[in-house]
Amino acid sequence: MRIKQIRSRLFALSTLSLALWSGAAQADEINVMNSGGFTAAYKAIQPKFEAATGHTLVTAWGPSMGKAPEAIPNRLERGEPADVVIMVGYALGDLIKQGKVMADSRVDLADSRIGVAIKAGSTKPDIRTVEGLKSALLQAKSIAYSDSASGVYIERELFKKLGIEEQLKPKAHMIQKIPVATLVAGGEYELGFQQVSEILPVKGIDFVGKIPEQVQSITTFSAGIPVGAKHPDAARALIRYLASPEARADVSNSGLDPK
Structure with missing residues (x-):
């Protein structure tokens, strides 16, 4: 019984800290662009993040690169709204070099094989x-x-x-x-x-x-905040959670190796 109580208190503290991470007095609608390799982990994490913070995630899916209209760089080029992009690390690096994603917002989330x-x-x-x-x-x-x-x-x-x-x-x-x-x-x-x-x-x-x-070729998946994001504080809260201990199990269960 004591172990269950401890776990319950830890969960409550985790939820409280996550709410404080949001840095916002009101819930925001966070626009996320997510590439395929991080999809399973993201879908498992999304409801937990939303329940803990009150924020809502609106997601657009597409590859990290390539000629397809759905590719994240092409979506950004068209001016589609995005507060967070989750994609292959070196492709995110290219967007940072182009001045389309804030350099200080990049966080490496997981390695993929x-x-x-x-x-x-x-x-x-x-x-x-x-x-x-x-x-x-x-x-x-x-x-x-x-x-x-x-x-x-x-x-x-x-x-x-x-x-x-x-x-x-x-x-x-x-x-x-x-x-x-x-x-x-x-x-x-x-x-x-x-x-x-x-x-x-x-x-x-x-x-x-x-x-x-x-x-083997190891691909790193990373997250960042596009320049001009409407909800940068909420975006940073999401990225912190994606890289947090609370998210590690979902990331690992999806077949990725958490950072």
């Missing part, structure tokens, strides 16, 4: 070693990867590192907008490569595992 998905019930390839990954790629009839950070690395670097770039050209494809794992679940591609946090929520697939650390 690339994983492999297959259609549910299919035989799992052994990708625990670099040679095993290479063999799985050569034997696969079709391969898909995303148009975000992980896919750019796979297309430009991973295949070259493995020495099989030419062999894979006819059957490996970059997928725009659509989550790669959904196409794998539908049987359109045999192997799907994407950040683990984007694979795990998809139904109809089996998660094979992360690619070997020797050829």
Whole structure:
């Protein structure tokens, strides 16, 4: 009973401190732009943050880069409202250099690794070693990867590192907008490569595992406040919570490694 009381008091203190973080006497509607890799963690955290602070999160989704209209840089370029952007760290860095995001607002939230998905019930390839990954790629009839950070690395670097770039050209494809794992679940591609946090929520697939650390590419997800944000104080409160101990479990459960 004493342990439950202690936990209850800790939760109450946490909620109180979170309310004080908001720095605002009234609840605000915070416009957030969020990229795919942080989606699962964000959806788990959102109701907790809203309940503790009274703020409401209005979310627009899109990749951290690329030509798609939904891409976060393109949304900002069109003047869409944003108080917080959550995206790949180096893409956020580019926006800071361009003067579109406040430099002192950047907070690194989590690291993301690339994983492999297959259609549910299919035989799992052994990708625990670099040679095993290479063999799985050569034997696969079709391969898909995303148009975000992980896919750019796979297309430009991973295949070259493995020495099989030419062999894979006819059957490996970059997928725009659509989550790669959904196409794998539908049987359109045999192997799907994407950040683990984007694979795990998809139904109809089996998660094979992360690619070997020797050829892994770690992507950092970061948050920042665009210049001209209407609710900067509430935005900072959200970012502090995303990086707080209260959020670590949700971040970790989504397949990311909290900072």
